[in-house]
Amino acid sequence: MHKSIRTKLKLNNKQKTLMAQHAGYSRWCYNWGLSLWNAAYRGGYKPNARKLREVFTNHTKPMHPWMKNLSSRVYQYAFINLGEAFKRFFQGLGKHPRFKKKGKHDSFTIDNCGKPIELNGWNHKLPFIGWVKTYEPIEATTKKITISRQAGNWYLSYSYEFTPNSTEKTTEVVGVDLGVKTLATLSTGVIFEGAKSYRKLENKLSNLQYLNRNKIIGSANWKKAQLKIAKLHTKVANIRKDVLHKLTTYLAKNHSVVAIEDLNVSGMLANHKLAKSIADQGFYEFRRQLEYKTHWYGSELVVVDRFFPSSKTCSNCGHVQDMPLNLRTYNCPDCGISIDRDLNASINLRDAVGLTVNACG
Helix, strand or coil, rough: CCCEEEEECCCCCHHHHHHHHHHHHHHHHHHHHHHHHHHHHHHCCCCCHHHHHHHHHHHHHHHHHHHHHCCCCHHHHHHHHHHHHHHHHHCCCCCCCCCCCCCCCEEEEEEEEEEEEEEEEEEEECCEEEEEEEEEEEEEECCCEEEEEECCCCCCEEEEECCCCCCCEEEEEEEEEECCCCEEEEEECCCCCCCCHHHHHHHHHHHHHHHHHCCCCCCCCHHHHHHHHHHHHHHHHHHHHHHHHHHHHHHHHHEEEEEEEEECCHHHHCCCCHHHHHHHHHHHHHHHHHHHHHCCCCCCCEEEEECCCCCCCCCCCEECCCCCCCCEECCCCCCCEEHHHHHHHHHHHHHHHHHHHHHHH
C-alpha cells in the first residue's frame, strides 16, 4: 500500500526563487509540448510523450541556455504528465489538456535518477535543490517528490510504501449520518460538530474581495490583495480538512464496520438554500478519506443505497413517515418513541448493514 504526504516547506528567499524557476521551467515545457502535440495531431501525426522529449532534448533545449541551470528531471516529468493528461482525455476521464498559466497550480516533480530519496527529521537534502527545512519532522523513503505553491507557500508532496496496521476496535458496527446542523451523528450517540470555517470567515473574505474591487488587474496592489484572499481560502480549507481527518481517523480506528449513506452531493448542491452549508461541511471529502483510511486500519466501509429511507423510518418499530427538514425530532405514532432525527437515521444505517449482508448472501 502507498501513503501520500503533503507538508509545508520552510524556505528563505533564495530557495523560493529557485522553486519558482523550476515551476516556471515545468510550465514552459508543458505548454511547449501541448502546443507541439496539438500541431502534430492536426497534421495527421500521432504524438506521444517520448517523441516530444526526444525533439525537446535534441533541438529545443540547446537553444535555451538558461535551462542548463535547472534540473533536467523537471522537463521529463512535464512531458510524462502531459502524456497522462492526454491518456485520460482519450479514455473519457478528463477534459482536453489546457495551457498552464503562471501563478496557478505552480508545481514541478523531480527524482534522484533512480536512487531513493531519504527524508529524515526536519532537514532534508533534495536532488539538485539542496537542503530544505520542514515545519514538522518526517521520515520516509520515496522515489520522487513534487513541490507545489499554494497561496504564496511551498509544499512538499511524496508517497511511500507502508504496511497497513489493524487497530483494536471498540465498536463492531457504527452508523454515521451526515448533516448540515451537525457534521456527523453516530449510532453510538457521539456527535461531531462541523468546522463551518467558511461561515465563520465569510465576512472577512467578503471584505477583502470588496477592497480589491477597484484595483487594476496585474498591479502590485492587486497581487497583494489576491494573495491575502488566497491565504484566507487556504485557511478555510485547512480548518475543514483538519476536522474531517480527525473524524475519519476516529471512525476507521475504533469501528470494525462503518456504515454511511450514498449521498448525491452534486444533487444536494442544486438546492441553493443549503448549497453553501453543504459545501462547507465537505461531504465528498469525508467519504474519500474514509474509503482509504478503512483500508489502513483494518476496518470496512459499507455504503447504504441513497434511496434507503434512513430519516423516515422509525429505528424502534420500522414505521415509515415523511420527515421534512424542519422537523428535528422523530415522533413515531406507532410505538410512541421520540428521538433526534439524526440519531434515528444513524441507527437505521447501522441496522441496514445486516440487511445488506443478507441481500448479498
